[in-house]
Every structure is written in C-alpha cells, then in structure tokens.
Amino acid sequence: MPDLPNDPQPYIETYYRDTLNSDHQREALSETVETEICVIGGGLAGLSTAIGLVEKGKKVILIEANRIGWGASGRNGGYIAKGYSQGYKQIAKQVGLEHTKQLHKLSTHGRALIKDRIKKYNIDCGPIKNGVLGVSWNNHPDKVKSYIDWMQKELDAPLEYWPTEKVREHCKTEQYFAGFYSPEDYQFHPLNYVHGLAKEIENQGGKIHENTKAINIVDRTDGGYNVKTPNGAIKCDQVVLCCSIYVDDLNKKLKYAAFPVYTFVMVTKPIPQERLDAALNTEYCIFDNRYAQDYYRRLPDNRILWGGRVSLSGAPKNLAEIMVKDLLKVYPQLEGVVESEYAWGGSLCYAPHKMPQIGQLKPGYWYNTCFGGHGLVPTSVGGDVVSSAIADGDERYKLFEPFSKLNFAGGALSPYIAQSVYYLWRARDLLISLNK
Ligand SMILES: Cc1cc2nc3c(=O)[nH]c(=O)nc-3n(C[C@H](O)[C@H](O)[C@H](O)COP(=O)(O)OP(=O)(O)OC[C@H]3O[C@@H](n4cnc5c(N)ncnc54)[C@H](O)[C@@H]3O)c2cc1C
Numbered sequence: 001m002p003d004l005p006n007d008p009q010p011y012i013e014t015y016y017r018d019t020l021n022s023d024h025q026r027e028a029l030s031e032t033v034e035t036e037i038c039v040i041g042g043g044l045a046g047l048s049t050a051i052g053l054v055e056k057g058k059k060v061i062l063i064e065a066n067r068i069g070w071g072a073s074g075r076n077g078g079y080i081a082k083g084y085s086q087g088y089k090q091i092a093k094q095v096g097l098e099h100t101k102q103l104h105k106l107s108t109h110g111r112a113l114i115k116d117r118i119k120k121y122n123i124d125c126g127p128i129k130n131g132v133l134g135v136s137w138n139n140h141p142d143k144v145k146s147y148i149d150w151m152q153k154e155l156d157a158p159l160e161y162w163p164t165e166k167v168r169e170h171c172k173t174e175q176y177f178a179g180f181y182s183p184e185d186y187q188f189h190p191l192n193y194v195h196g197l198a199k200e201i202e203n204q205g206g207k208i209h210e211n212t213k214a215i216n217i218v219d220r221t222d223g224g225y226n227v228k229t230p231n232g233a234i235k236c237d238q239v240v241l242c243c244s245i246y247v248d249d250l251n252k253k254l255k256y257a258a259f260p261v262y263t264f265v266m267v268t269k270p271i272p273q274e275r276l277d278a279a280l281n282t283e284y285c286i287f288d289n290r291y292a293q294d295y296y297r298r299l300p301d302n303r304i305l306w307g308g309r310v311s312l313s314g315a316p317k318n319l320a321e322i323m324v325k326d327l328l329k330v331y332p333q334l335e336g337v338v339e340s341e342y343a344w345g346g347s348l349c350y351a352p353h354k355m356p357q358i359g360q361l362k363p364g365y366w367y368n369t370c371f372g373g374h375g376l377v378p379t380s381v382g383g384d385v386v387s388s389a390i391a392d393g394d395e396r397y398k399l400f401e402p403f404s405k406l407n408f409a410g411g412a413l414s415p416y417i418a419q420s421v422y423y424l425w426r427a428r429d430l431l432i433s434l435n436k
Contacts, residue, residue, distance in 0.1 A: 002260050002347045004246045008211035009066040014075055015267040015305065015342045016191035021124050024195070025067070029209040029232035035061045037390060038227050038234045040214045040250070041242035042066075043073035044190075044376065045368050047197045048383020049240050051117065054204035056391035061234055062206065063227070065213035069194030071244055072375065075346035077265060077295055077307040079285045080114055081132050081185040082107045085372030086354035088155060094353070095402050097154060102399050104155045110381035111184070118188070121203075123196030125189045127300055131284035132186075135167050135179035138289075144178045158183060170282035173330050179289075187285050187297055190376070214243075214250055217365075224364065238364035238390055242382075245349035247369070257357060257406035258349050258370050259414030262314055265307045266323035267299065267342040271334065276302050279331040294326060303341070312416065315345040348373050352410075355403035358382050366390070367404075 008028070011017040037053055039046045042064025050062045064070070084091065084107065092100040118125060136144055144161065151157040160181040167179045198208055209229075217239055218226045227234040241251060245260045280286075280298055287295035296306040306327050316322060320340035328335055350372045351357055357370040366389075368382040388394035410417050 002245055004065050004213060004248060008213070009070060011067055011070060011074065011191075012344055013342065014191075014265075014344050015299070015303075016074055016189060018342075019189065019192075020195065021192050022195070024199070026198075026208045026210040028211040029061075029063060029229050029234070031231075032233045032235065033061065033207075034235040035059045035207070036236065037061075037238045037240060038063065038214075038225070038236040039240045039242060040227065041071075041244065041246075042068035042194075042198070042208065042210065043071045043242060043244060044069075044194065044197075044379035045073075045244065045371065045382050046240070046242035047073075047194060047201065048380050049242060049368055049386050050201045050206055050208075050383075051197055051204075052383050052387025053391060054201055054206040056387060058387075058391055060201070060206040061236070062201065062208045063212040063214055063229060063234070064208070064210050065246070067210050068198050068208065069191050071246065072346045072348060072371075073379070074191040074194055075265065075344060076190050076376065077285075077305065078187045078190050078297070078376075079132060079185065079287075079295065080111055080188060080376050081182065081285075081374065082111050082157070082377060083374060084355055084378050085350070085374040089150065091355070092154075099399065099402075101155060104157075106381045106385065106396065106399065107377055108184075110377045110384060113384060114188075114193070114377070114380050115186070117197065117200070118193070121196060121200040123193060123200070125192035125196055127283075128186055128188050129283050130183055130186045132182045133162070133167070133170065133179055133282070133284045133286050134182070134289060135171060135176040135286060136289050137175065137177075139164070139177040141178040144180060148180050170280075170284065171286060171330075172279050172281060172333070175330050176288065181284070185285070216250065238366065240366040240368055240386060240390075242368045244369055244371070245347050251361075251367070253361065253406050254357070254367055254369060256408050258351055259409045259417065261348040261350055261373070262311045262345050263307070263348060263373060264309050264311075264315060264319055264323060264343065264345045265305060266320055266327075266340050268304045268306070268324075268327075269339045269341045270302045271304065271337050273302055275334060275337050276304075279334050280304060294330065296327070304338075311345075315343070319343045319345070348375075350409075351403065352407070353403050356382055356400060357404045357406065358386060358397050358400040359404035
C-alpha cells in the first residue's frame with residue numbers, strides 16, 4: 001500500500017504544477033479547534049464534500065496531509081466523463097438495471113455539477129472542451145454499435161457512432177477502427193480546478209489546512225469525534241474520510257478493503273502545428289477499447305498529454321521513453337518531433353468491484369473513497385451525496401450500499417493481484433491485436 005510520507009510533501013513535478021494559475025498555500029493546523037464536520041483528505045473527494053457542505057451552510061474544516069490535489073486529483077488525465085471505473089453493463093449485472101439507471105443519473109448530475117461550479121465560481125481551469133471519443137483497436141463495428149444501442153436504450157446516453165473513416169479523420173492512424181463520440185463529456189485542468197474549489201470553500205466560510213495529517217480519530221464521550229494532527233486537534237460532530245489509498249492505519253477497515261494501482265501520464269514538448277495536425281487532428285479526448293488502454297488529448301500549446309499503463313511498484317526508471325514509444329506506436333508519423341517534457345505517476349484506489357465505497361461506519365463517521373482510474377465525476381457524485389446526507393438527511397448515498405461492505409481486498413498481496421490482472425489484460429489485448 002502506498003503509505004503517506006511522514007513529512008508533508010510538495011507537489012511532484014507535473015505539467016499541471018507548472019501551469020498552476022496561482023499556488024496559494026494554506027497554513028498547517030497548530031491548535032485545537034471545533035467545527036461541525038472535519039473532512040480528511042484534500043483530493044477531489046474531500047474538496048467536493050467540503051464545497052457541498054459549505055454550500056448548505058455547514059461549518060467545515062478540511063485537512064490535507066500534503067498539498068491540496070497532491071494525490072491523483074492533481075495528476076490525472078483531466079477527462080470529465082460520465083460513469084464509474086466499473087462499466088455500466090457490469091454494474092447492471094450486479095445490482096440490476098433500475099439501480100444502474102439511478103447511478104447513471106447521479107453520474108450525469110455529478111458531471112454537470114463540476115461545470116456549474118466552474119461557471120458559478122468563475123474557476124479558471126480551462127480549456128474546457130466538450131467531446132470524448134472512444135475508438136476501437138480492432139475492426140468489430142457491430143460490437144461498437146451494440147454498445148451504443150444499449151447505452152442509448154437503457155441509459156438514454158447521447159452517444160454517436162463514428163465509422164472508421166470518421167475516426168481516422170481525427171486520429172490519423174491505421175491502428176484505429178470505428179468508435180463512439182460522447183458529446184457531453186469534457187476536459188479541464190484538474191489542479192487549477194482543485195485550487196478554484198478550495199478558494200470557494202474558504203469564501204463560503206470553510207477552513208483548509210495543508211501539511212496537516214490526521215493521525216487518529218477518537219470517539220468523544222460527549223458525542224462526535226476528536227481528530228488528532230501532529231500539532232493540533234479538531235473536535236467535530238462528524239468526520240468524513242476521503243483519504244483514498246493513503247488511508248493506512250487511520251482506518252484499518254478502509255485500508256484492507258482497497259488495493260493500489262499505479263498509473264502514468266507523459267506530456268510532450270510542444271510539437272510543430274502541421275506535424276501535430278497530420279497525426280492528432282482533434283481537440284477531443286481520445287481513449288481506446290483495450291483493457292490496458294491509451295488515453296490522450298492535445299493541450300493548448302500543441303503538446304500531447306498521453307496516459308496509460310499500470311504497475312505494481314511505481315514508475316519505471318525509463319517511464320518517459322516507454323510512454324513516447326507507446327505514442328509512436330499509434331502515430332509513427334510523429335517520429336523525430338515527439339520528446340517528453342514531463343512524465344509522472346499516481347496511485348489509484350480500487351475496490352475489487354471497481355466501484356466507489358461511500359457510506360457510514362458508524363453514526364457521523366463517513367467514508368467517501370475508492371474512485372479508481374475513472375474518478376473525476378464519481379468524486380463529484382460522492383461529495384454531493386455525502387454532503388447532502390449530512391446536511392439534509394438525503395439518502396441517495398445508499399445507492400452505493402451494495403458496493404460499500406468493505407470486504408477484504410487482498411492486503412499485502414493486492415498489488416501482486418493487480419499486476420497479474422494487468423498482465424492478463426495485456427495478454428487479452430494481444431489477442432485483440434492479432435484478431436484485427
Ligand atoms: C495518472 C492518473 C490519471 C487519471 N486520469 C483520470 C481521468 O482522466 N479522468 C478521471 O475521471 N479520473 C482519472 N484518474 C483518477 C482520479 O484522478 C481519481 O479517481 C480521483 O482524483 C481520486 O480522488 P481522491 O480525492 O479520492 O484521491 P486523491 O486525489 O489521491 O486524494 C487523497 C488525498 O488524501 C490525503 N490524505 C490521505 N490520508 C490523509 C490523512 N491521514 N490526513 C490528511 N490527508 C490525507 C492525501 O495526501 C491525498 O492528497 C486518474 C488518476 C491518475 C493517478
């Protein structure tokens with residue numbers, strides 16, 4: 001499990017860190033304070049919960065062990081897409097179609113909520129561009145059509161079928177075949193969104209302390225909880241854990257119900273415009289349909305942000321080189337003009353069912369975690385349902401009950417299981433490639 005470092009950490013080197021609009025750092029907590037709700041973890045799960053709470057008039061203190069958005073929330077691909085890490089068809093198998101429709105409704109609401117807040121609070125986290133294109137690595141248009149039909153019929157999702165020729169007008173590569181276009185999904189700059197949200201939480205009376213790790217949580221005899229930090233404490237009525245895979249011994253049940261997956265992003269140096277247009281001739285977000293997929297998009301200054309791969313033990317030494325090779329496999333015409341400027345990794349938190357874990361361990365002790373590799377919309381959903389439950393007694397969070405039993409996820413063996421699953425995915429991808 002990735003442990004939180006003992007000492008507070010600065011942001012790692014990423015494109016997002018270096019294009020942050022303004023890096024305002026908050027002071028660590030150094031006294032004992034009281035509040036209604038203490039949110040632990042300053043990723044998008046924590047920040048979305050905190051903004052939901054202050055919007056509903058609640059008193060909130062959020063603490064973050066490092067910097068806000070230090071974890072996955074400040075390092076991701078920036079795709080804001082409906083759905084969850086688990087696919088809808090699989091969810092429907094587990095909880096039935098009607099339940100899946102409710103989860104989908106939450107997801108489209110969570111996606112819209114991000115855009116609404118960007119607008120309402122004037123958060124400068126663009127470019128915000130609509131459009132995500134899923135492409136096939138193999139030539140089976142019927143499968144694409146049948147997926148679109150299901151999504152349209154059962155979930156009313158406005159997906160468009162794109163034949164191979166249309167896909168290749170945008171992505172000039174012979175690797176790809178027919179795909180689907182999702183017009184309502186979009187992209188943003190995640191770390192600028194994190195900072196915009198934090199500023200608004202404070203504007204509305206919430207407090208944020210960075211470099212403040214929750215060390216333990218103790219039940220108070222008079223009700224509520226005491227959250228201890230290295231140099232202070234927070235007396236609160238309710239607590240919300242949004243610690244992702246770093247939860248560690250703060251809560252052992254959460255720790256053992258999840259396993260980590262490391263995944264990677266590379267950002268190229270700017271590429272000459274004509275050369276880029278002759279390869280990736282689109283500003284949509286792209287992903288392919290392999291289990292171990294590539295996903296990527298153009299950045300405003302003619303760079304490509306390229307994501308993919310997973311690993312057991314953090315980033316390989318030659319990460320940048322590996323990612324550039326992956327890119328050139330799809331766009332060989334960019335040979336000679338693609339150079340990596342940034343390459344980084346981040347830790348994802350997965351439960352075996354690949355769905356978020358959202359619920360209450362005991363009255364007033366909430367968890368909102370396990371968003372996996374498709375977490376930007378789900379963290380918005382989690383923040384919405386948990387803050388509404390606390391503030392208004394809303395019960396929509398119970399839609400996640402079937403996934404929130406906190407079963408043992410493999411403990412120390414879990415990363416090895418994750419890596420084996422990844423190798424299995426790659427083997428299946430090879431079969432897909434051979435079957436083109
Ligand atoms: C490389 C990469 C690419 C991705 N691409 C996408 C994408 O394009 N689209 C998408 O939807 N999703 C994507 N994801 C997934 C998405 O980023 C995550 O699912 C989401 O950000 C998880 O948010 P979180 O708040 O749960 O976790 P995190 O962002 O990891 O935040 C958890 C925070 O809690 C803090 N913390 C933990 N323990 C304590 C403690 N005891 N006290 C105080 N603070 C604590 C940590 O320091 C950390 O900052 C990607 C992830 C990665 C790593």
